[in-house]
Amino acid sequence: MNRVFIYDTTLRDGTQGEGISLSVEDKVKIAQRLDRLGVAYIEGGWPSSNPKDMEFFRRAQKLPWKNAKIAAFGSTCRPGSMACDDPNLKAIVESGAPVATIFGKTWDFHVTTALKTTLEENLRLIHDSVTFLKESGMEVIFDAEHFYDGYAANPEYAKEAILTAEKAGADWVCLCDTNGGTLPQEILAVTQEIVFLARVPIGLHVHNDGDLAVANSLMGVMAGARQIQGTINGYGERCGNANLCSIIPNVQVKMKMDCIPGESLAHLTDTAHYIAEIANQTLRNDMPYVGRSAFAHKGGMHVSALLKDAQTYEHVTPETVGNQRRILVSELSGMSNVIYKAKELGLDISHQNPQARQIIDNIKELENQGYQFEGAEASFELMLRRAFDQEPEPFVLDAIKLMIEKRSNAEFTSEATIKLRIGDQVVHTAAEGNGPVNAVDNALRKALGTAYPFLQSCHLSDYKVRVLDEKNATGSPVRVLIETRDAHDTWSTVGVSTNIIEASWEALRDSFLYGWLQQQKKGDTDPVG
């Protein structure tokens, strides 16, 4: 079989990650997106553990699923009790999901220490629980918890446990590296043995505590396993679960096996970002395949080679996974980066053009002052436009004032006033904030918001301050980086000054100007009169 079944547990194991919490509505949205991506199984939750998960299963029954089967999660029944009386197993059946995934112990130490029962009783729990669920007409996946640790401690017992599940009729046995510490070479050897031993198809469920979860999943596939359990963006307890956003392209593109429909792969990046957004997590820029920096090139030599052939410094083309190439501009980079960037903007520039040399000198001078354009592409574009006399001017600033005050033990207060002109109209307004930069931000929005209603859909999503040349202490220059988002786009701007208000102002101004430029391209930026 050349197919690897992708089993997503973002909605269950993913939510055990620190800081991740999903409403029922969130879960439904994520599940629908996963189905569109084309995973084979979506684990919706643990129906007996909370009403939220039960509600998800109720809603899931009424929705059309194109690619995925919904799975309900739980554990084998309790020592000394009958499977058919177990509220946890009954809730799985009542969930209406077509698939049941239950975990059971396979590590002898865990049976005696955590479960506090005998090795024989544990085998009975596995057998009876699987049998009960099969008799209820469900597809049953048996998650062999701590299998690799169990195998290392007592291989005979670990094998007996999974063969018990097989005998009871389980459709899949998934080998878990629950503590996430097993090495790839061990995963490969042990999985190979199990694939030969078992008649039931084998899957893997591994955690990332050794920074090896993706590799360990691939080792499983190499050994003959045909189901991989993991989460989008690797969310999960401690160091996370196996990251499906890396596993899927590795298996599909590199190992040339099917796991999601071919046309879906180009939606991997937007799926990762969408789910991060719903989970209220900032997606790491350096995420393989789907991160903003995954195809970002900084070294000048790399860029000059990329211009000759992208394959020189890219392992796959970014479009394969729906991502894009980015060329960063920094002190490490040369002329090639600037030319590449200018051409992207449709500006007429070449190695021979004296303007190119001037712009490079200008960048070097600005970088000497502490500007950093690699994280601030919008400011870089504005700087290029200024060099080509194409600076946008939707408003002219007359004055900004800020008053910050503290009286004896009272709180600090911050108030900003701003006066600017939009065409012939003079706007003069004021706002408070929970700090001075926030007050300036609020005042600027207030001043521009009526004329430029698009600002309402823009929000600042990141604000970074870096003190440069720290030895000058409070007199040091600071660099401010601001990230802005609207419904479609994200852009970053930079400001540098010894005055943090000025640096923030520059970045705020550029954020607005760039947003305005994008709107202008769409033809709807004339000030509302």
Added chain:
Amino acid sequence: MNRVFIYDTTLRDGTQGEGISLSVEDKVKIAQRLDRLGVAYIEGGWPSSNPKDMEFFRRAQKLPWKNAKIAAFGSTCRPGSMACDDPNLKAIVESGAPVATIFGKTWDFHVTTALKTTLEENLRLIHDSVTFLKESGMEVIFDAEHFYDGYAANPEYAKEAILTAEKAGADWVCLCDTNGGTLPQEILAVTQEIVFLARVPIGLHVHNDGDLAVANSLMGVMAGARQIQGTINGYGERCGNANLCSIIPNVQVKMKMDCIPGESLAHLTDTAHYIAEIANQTLRNDMPYVGRSAFAHKGGMHVSALLKDAQTYEHVTPETVGNQRRILVSELSGMSNVIYKAKELGLDISHQNPQARQIIDNIKELENQGYQFEGAEASFELMLRRAFDQEPEPFVLDAIKLMIEKRSNAEFTSEATIKLRIGDQVVHTAAEGNGPVNAVDNALRKALGTAYPFLQSCHLSDYKVRVLDEKNATGSPVRVLIETRDAHDTWSTVGVSTNIIEASWEALRDSFLYGWLQQQKKGDTDPVG
């Protein structure tokens, strides 16, 4: 040989990561910390590429190195030129570093497409460059760029290229997965072949584009490679380099080979955090081994099993790598730290004392707000003194006001006024600054300087600003850290607020109060009347 030599390239390849930029001072600090951790090689930079890197090598020559050798990086000489005339190679020799690491092409496609020369000429470049550096008396590491891709395309040529480096006298050949897309199984097979073929010891330098860099490095070690190149926290271009913070414990604890001195492993976590702090990067909570969540347990079932035996849900004990479990124990250790510190200050406190519990609760609340006392022991001492009603009060603040203004294209101006009482005397004064915090700093010094002349010998030596919870953008809280020095001593203070002026004020105030306390101990702090 049971030793794996760790080669750190945080200072060179790490700085190619997006958003990472290090001053010479930063580089020196990081290198000293790496040396303490016990890595075998520290790549300092590319001496010919910029004056900053050259300055690093000048400083490095004068410093004592306990464990590490400093390496200077560069490439083979240019096609058509002589190695002895190559400015890049000459800069490596002039750097004074004992080790030269040069990369050369081993992928035929890259030779003809990027380097635009013949396959024969490329072999000459490798041979002559290595020979030149060896004749200059340096240890030479040859980084075989794109080796795995080169081997896949034209194995004979790739092998010929590295054997050329070996013949020319290279001390090491490092096989690079430059584009970071090779699978572990391929790394294992190819590296095994090369280890059998070559007489020179083999190393690996891999990138993380497939989310496999840690596993690929371990595969290299499995195959017999004995040098691993990587970066702290996996910093590096695109998706980063191989993460040494995961590789070191995997190799040392799991594969039971030596790579850093045994006693150093317990400093891994603080090293990772320290370097993240200097690079102004937020360390991911879910980082294996060193992240704040790496040993944090959320699932109730996990916690209850952990209480029975920690091994149930932990692949290694957190203390092995200097990290901690985030239930139970952290609280106890927090208590011990507080008691230790209080006793040092002569404050009466014990485990039985209800005040200890209250102080711990207070610290937790402050840490929730974003305070961090690790880097601010002076503020910690003042906080303890406040809890014991021993707060020093050399002055009472009545008011601070700040006015910041910009008119059309003029510069921003900043003016602070301050009113305070020293005993019966009222001081009301004002000062300007090159930014608002600098203006407050100047005004405070002016207000206190006459009464407390010791202030003249204190100067601020560091000022750091960190935006916390960046998603709230300009409304986010910020943490300010200030370092102050006088002739004898250095102390650090902290402030947190959504208002950067307030946060800075807190840190400035504590800086003065702590300085005053030290003077008082010497008996010369009465206000000069």
